[in-house]
Amino acid sequence: MGKKAMRLSAAARREQNWGYLMIAPTIIGLVVLNLWPFIQTIYTSFCEHLGFGNYKFIGIGNYVEMFQNPEVWRATWNTILFCILTVPVGLFLSLLVAMMLNAKIRGKGAFRTIFFLPMVCAPAAVTMVWRWIFNSDYGILNQIFGTNINWITDSKFVMIACAIVAIWSNIGYDAVLLLAGLQNISKSYYEAAEIDGTSKVNQFLQITLPMVSPTLFVVMIMRLMSSIKVYDLIYMMVEDTNPALTSVQSLMYLFYRETFVAGSRGSGAAIVVWTVAIIGIITVIQFVGQKKWVNYDV
Amino acid sequence: MASISFRHVNKTYPGNVTVVPDLNLEIQDKEFVILVGPSGCGKSTTLRMIAGLEDITSGELYINDRLVNDVAPKDRDIAMVFQNYALYPHMTVYKNIAFGLIQQKVPKDEIDRRVHEAARALDLEQLLNRKPNALSGGQRQRVSLGRAMVRNPAVFLLDEPLSNLDAKLRTAMRAEISRLHKRLQTTFVYVTHDQTEAMTMGDRIVVMKEGIIQQNDAPQVLYDYPCNLFVAGFIGSPQMNFLDAKVVKQGSGYAVQVCGSTVDLPARMNEAVAPYVNKTVVLGIRPEDVIAADAGQGPADGMTATVEIAELMGAEISLHVDCQGNRLVIRTEPTFKGREGDTAILSFKNEKLHLFDKETEMAIAH
Numbered sequence: 001m002g003k004k005a006m007r008l009s010a011a012a013r014r015e016q017n018w019g020y021l022m023i024a025p026t027i028i029g030l031v032v033l034n035l036w037p038f039i040q041t042i043y044t045s046f047c048e049h050l051g052f053g054n055y056k057f058i059g060i061g062n063y064v065e066m067f068q069n070p071e072v073w074r075a076t077w078n079t080i081l082f083c084i085l086t087v088p089v090g091l092f093l094s095l096l097v098a099m100m101l102n103a104k105i106r107g108k109g110a111f112r113t114i115f116f117l118p119m120v121c122a123p124a125a126v127t128m129v130w131r132w133i134f135n136s137d138y139g140i141l142n143q144i145f146g147t148n149i150n151w152i153t154d155s156k157f158v159m160i161a162c163a164i165v166a167i168w169s170n171i172g173y174d175a176v177l178l179l180a181g182l183q184n185i186s187k188s189y190y191e192a193a194e195i196d197g198t199s200k201v202n203q204f205l206q207i208t209l210p211m212v213s214p215t216l217f218v219v220m221i222m223r224l225m226s227s228i229k230v231y232d233l234i235y236m237m238v239e240d241t242n243p244a245l246t247s248v249q250s251l252m253y254l255f256y257r258e259t260f261v262a263g264s265r266g267s268g269a270a271i272v273v274w275t276v277a278i279i280g281i282i283t284v285i286q287f288v289g290q291k292k293w294v295n296y297d298v
Numbered sequence: 299m300a301s302i303s304f305r306h307v308n309k310t311y312p313g314n315v316t317v318v319p320d321l322n323l324e325i326q327d328k329e330f331v332i333l334v335g336p337s338g339c340g341k342s343t344t345l346r347m348i349a350g351l352e353d354i355t356s357g358e359l360y361i362n363d364r365l366v367n368d369v370a371p372k373d374r375d376i377a378m379v380f381q382n383y384a385l386y387p388h389m390t391v392y393k394n395i396a397f398g399l400i401q402q403k404v405p406k407d408e409i410d411r412r413v414h415e416a417a418r419a420l421d422l423e424q425l426l427n428r429k430p431n432a433l434s435g436g437q438r439q440r441v442s443l444g445r446a447m448v449r450n451p452a453v454f455l456l457d458e459p460l461s462n463l464d465a466k467l468r469t470a471m472r473a474e475i476s477r478l479h480k481r482l483q484t485t486f487v488y489v490t491h492d493q494t495e496a497m498t499m500g501d502r503i504v505v506m507k508e509g510i511i512q513q514n515d516a517p518q519v520l521y522d523y524p525c526n527l528f529v530a531g532f533i534g535s536p537q538m539n540f541l542d543a544k545v546v547k548q549g550s551g552y553a554v555q556v557c558g559s560t561v562d563l564p565a566r567m568n569e570a571v572a573p574y575v576n577k578t579v580v581l582g583i584r585p586e587d588v589i590a591a592d593a594g595q596g597p598a599d600g601m602t603a604t605v606e607i608a609e610l611m612g613a614e615i616s617l618h619v620d621c622q623g624n625r626l627v628i629r630t631e632p633t634f635k636g637r638e639g640d641t642a643i644l645s646f647k648n649e650k651l652h653l654f655d656k657e658t659e660m661a662i663a664h
Contacts, residue, residue, distance in 0.1 A: 188384035191351050196398035196449075197372030210388040295388040297431050 038276075045269035055266075062270035072271065074246060075254040076278070078159070082250060083227040085163035086170075090223055091216065093167060094174035099208070101175065102182045112179075116172040123169070127236040130165045152237060155247035162237050162248055166230065174219050181215030182208070210295045217294045221286060228279055231256060251275045300362040300375065300452035300485050301327045302348060307357035309343055309509075317343045318509040321357070330479050330486040332500035334493060335532070340509035341489045345455050348487060349378050361453065377446035378455040381462065383438045385430040385445075391417075392426040395444045402449075409448075416444040419481075420474075436467045443478065454479075456488040460495060472498055493533050497521070505529050527580060527659040530652060536585050536616065536627045538652070543581035545574040545653075554653075556581055557601040557621045557644075563663075564649050570663035571653060579662060582652035585629040589645045590617055592636050596643025603644050605636045617642065 045062055047055035066072050101112055118126060133140050134151035142148060151161040185208065193203050209216075231252035238245050249257075251271055259268030302325040309318040318340045325331050333341040346352040347359060350371035359366055366374055377398075385394050392413055399409045417423045420440040430438055439459060446454055456475070460468045476499050479486050490496055496503045497517045505512045505520065505528070513525045517533075524530035530538045543554035543561075552563045552571050561581075563571060571579075591600065603621035610632070617628040619642055628644070636642050653662040 186382060186384065188380045188382055189386060191349075191371075192378065192380060192384040192445075193397075193401075194351070195349060195371045195376065195378050196401045198397075198401045202401065207386065210386075297387040297429050 041269045041272050044265055045273045047266050047269075049263070049265040051263075058266070062266045063274075066267060066270045066274065071246070071249075071254065072251075072274070075249050075251045075271075076274075078248060079228055079230070079250045079252075079275075079278075081159060082163060082166070082230055082248075083224055085159065086166045086227050087220065087223050089163075090167040090170055090174065091220055094171050094219065095178055095212070095216070097171055097175040098178035098182055099204075101179050112176070115175055118169045118171070119173045123232055124236055126169055127165065127233065130161075130168075131237065134161050153242055153244050155244040158238060158242075158244040158248045162230075162234055165237065166227070166233055169233075170223065170226075174223065177219050178212060178215055181212040185211045213294045214296060217286075217290055221283070224282060224286070225279060228275065228282070251278075301325060301360075302453065302485065302487070303358075303360040303363075304344075304347075305358040305360070307347065307359055308355045309340070309347060309352060310355045316509065318347075321509070321511065323504065323511065323514065325485060325487060328483050328485055330476075330488065330499060330501045332496040332503045333487065333489045333506060334491065334496040334503055335506035335512075336491060338508075339506040341491075341506050342457055343509075344506070345378075345457055345487060345489045348374075348453065349376055349455050350374050375452040376455055377449045377451035377453075378457065379439075379442050379446050379459045381458040383430070383442040383462075385438055385441055387430050390427050390429055391422060391433070391441050394430065394441055395422075395426075395448055398445060398449050412448040413444075416447045419447070419478075420444050435463045436471060439463065439471060440474070443475070447478070447482070452484065454482070454484055454486045456486065458490055459488075460490070460492070468495075475499065493535060497533065503533075505532060523661070523664050524582075524652065525661050527582075527654050530582050530654070530661075534584060536629070538582045538584050539588070539626045540654075541581045541583070541624050541626075542578050542656070543653075544578050545571050545576065547575055554579070554581055554651075557603075557624055559599060559601045561646055561651070562648055563651065563653075567651075567653065567663035574653075574655075574662065578656055580654040580656050580659075582654060583626075583646050584650065585616070585627045587647040587650035588626060588628045588630075589647065590619070590628050590630040590634055590636070591643045591645075592634060593641040593643060597645050600643035600645045603642045605638055605640045605642050608634075608637050619644070 044055065046057055046059060048058045048061070050056055097115055101108060101115070105111070131152065132138070136142060136148065136150045136153070139151070141151065149157055151157050189207050189211070190203060193207060198206070229252050230250050234248055234250055234253050235256070238248055252275065255268045255271040255275070258264050258271060302323075304321045304323040307318060307321040308316065310316045317338075321340075321344065323344075333344055335341050343352055347354055348361070350366070350369060354367050361374055361376075386397065389397065395413045395416060396409050399412065404412075413426070414423070417426055420443060422437070422440055422444060425433060425437060425441075430441065433441065439462075442459070459475070460471050463471060472495060475486075475488075488495075488499065500517060502515065503517050503520050504514045507528055513520055513529045515523075520529060520533050524533060524538075527540065531540070541556050543556040545563075546553050546555055546560070548560070548562060551565055551568055552575070553560050554563060555561075589596075590603075591597075601621050603619040603626070605617055605619050606625075607618040609616040609618075613632070615630050615632055615634055617630055617634070617636075619626050619628060621644060626644070628642075634642070652664050654660065655662055
């Protein structure tokens with residue numbers, strides 16, 4: 001008996017070692033490509049870059065300078081505003097699209113492809129198309145509404161323009177995730193509700209929403225994080241010389257300019273750490289808040 | 299309280315898939331009717347048409363003499379119990395039971411009274427604040443019954459409500475639903491594929507196959523006088539034994555040659571079997587109507603069979619035997635001593651024989 005138990009535990013150890021071996025490539029990749037650079041970034045944020053890879057430790061100097069810089073506060077606000085504009089509206093529209101795709105409609109497969117298409121398009125191409133749509137002289141948007149708005153160069157509209165592109169680009173992906181959540185809801189709940197005389201609005205509020213809330217929560221976190229880290233979209237939509245840049249410049253865009261344009265790697269690293277801190281705070285708030293609205297009793 | 303009437307009802311799905319071709323069925327007020335049949339026989343579709351969850355392609359459906367083809371489910375005065383219970387997992391038992399009443403804007407006091415009344419009747423009072431995930435299968439099913447009960451519907455529709463329960467609980471819930479029907483005095487329409495549920499619970503059983511009613515009668519009538527091979531095989535467990543038999547003239551009456559032996563047919567069958575002389579028919583005999591005796595103890599003209607499996611059930615033995623190449627299942631007394639490989643002498647209770655036409659599969663005589 002004792003011998004058998006020992007043999008078994010040796011087999012279990014072997015299995016454990018195999019397990020470690022199997023996850024090793026991913027773990028090594030994560031450490032080399034994510035964890036170590038992040039630790040280095042934190043270290044760099046306390047240093048001044050002297051050029052040619054030489055750094056001098058300067059304590060919290062970069063942070064003091066950063067918090068005194070109005071451009072950082074503006075970029076922080078821009079980032080938060082971008083999140084406010086894209087996340088709730090994006091989630092609402094994605095859920096709407098997911099519900100439409102979940103309904104009994106003809107050509108459902110074609111619609112799913114159409115909505116997912118922005119996800120597989122190169123962001124640069126997407127942005128180029130949208131820049132044409134927003135073009136103040138020839139753009140279709142002004143043509144349709146008969147307006148003459150400088151969507152990309154007017155500081156009042158540039159943020160809205162960028163938010164529209166971001167929402168449009170992500171609806172398909174988010175809708176597919178939410179669709180998977182919706183398809184997990186048994187049809188019999190709706191049938192029972194129909195027999196009970198529940199209106200469609202109440203069916204949505206009392207059945208669909210609570211039951212899709214875990215998926216909605218995951219999509220919200222993903223969308224919020226990607227919105228906080230937004231860089232590429234703004235970089236492609238708004239040029240350096242655009243007078244409206246300060247109205248849309250995000251923290252990541254500012255980090256890029258500080259680090260790679262101005263060559264101030266210490267300040268850039270401090271901006272990254274500041275962004276990570278914001279993400280951390282928001283994530284904690286979300287996880288605390290989810291207890292009130294996310295329903296895991298499904 | 300309500301009667302239900304199907305008049306030439308047809309249900310065809312897109313793609314020209316006809317599930318119910320032409321259904322005519324009358325269900326009386328306060329009756330407990332069971333729709334039974336194998337998967338895909340159209341029994342659930344029939345139930346869902348009563349609920350209004352499936353549109354009727356053609357024909358007319360009446361509830362209490364009111365044409366309801368185009369009436370919304372909520373206006374049909376029905377309640378439905380689903381196979382998977384359909385309890386909202388994020389709501390408490392109380393809220394689940396009260397949900398329908400809240401939708402109908404019933405006053406709060408009245409809701410509370412009805413929920414507690416149903417909970418008392420179904421022994422759910424201690425569970426009102428729990429969520430469905432914290433309940434056992436049987437408790438969940440009771441909650442879904444409670445949800446239907448509080449609405450005081452004219453018709454109760456139950457769609458395989460016991461399928462997800464284990465055997466012991468199923469037996470208990472069968473009795474509970476029967477009691478509920480007696481207490482509520484309402485029309486019950488119950489769908490199942492389980493013939494035991496059908497036999498034990500209903501006032502009347504409607505056996506369906508491919509959307510067509512095969513037989514519609516009281517359980518005992520169905521058991522004793524199945525109208526065709528399908529019903530004979532479907533109702534009863536273990537199922538009826540079927541053997542090819544040749545009808546022969548025997549003196550003033552008739553007999554069948556089966557398993558190398560000649561079995562006299564009762565005189566009441568004479569007229570019905572006369573056209574089948576020298577033809578092969580299907581002989582049906584229920585497992586409890588075959589008498590098995592140990593070798594050397596049976597009648598001299600008995601059929602010799604070999605025991606393949608002997609299942610000891612305590613009160614009886616279920617024998618699987620091979621009789622001249624025919625496999626039979628027999629329910630016999632525990633006094634039978636033969637076991638695997640032993641010889642058994644079989645005889646049939648003549649008055650319990652059923653004969654079916656081999657081609658049309660319809661009953662010839664019982």
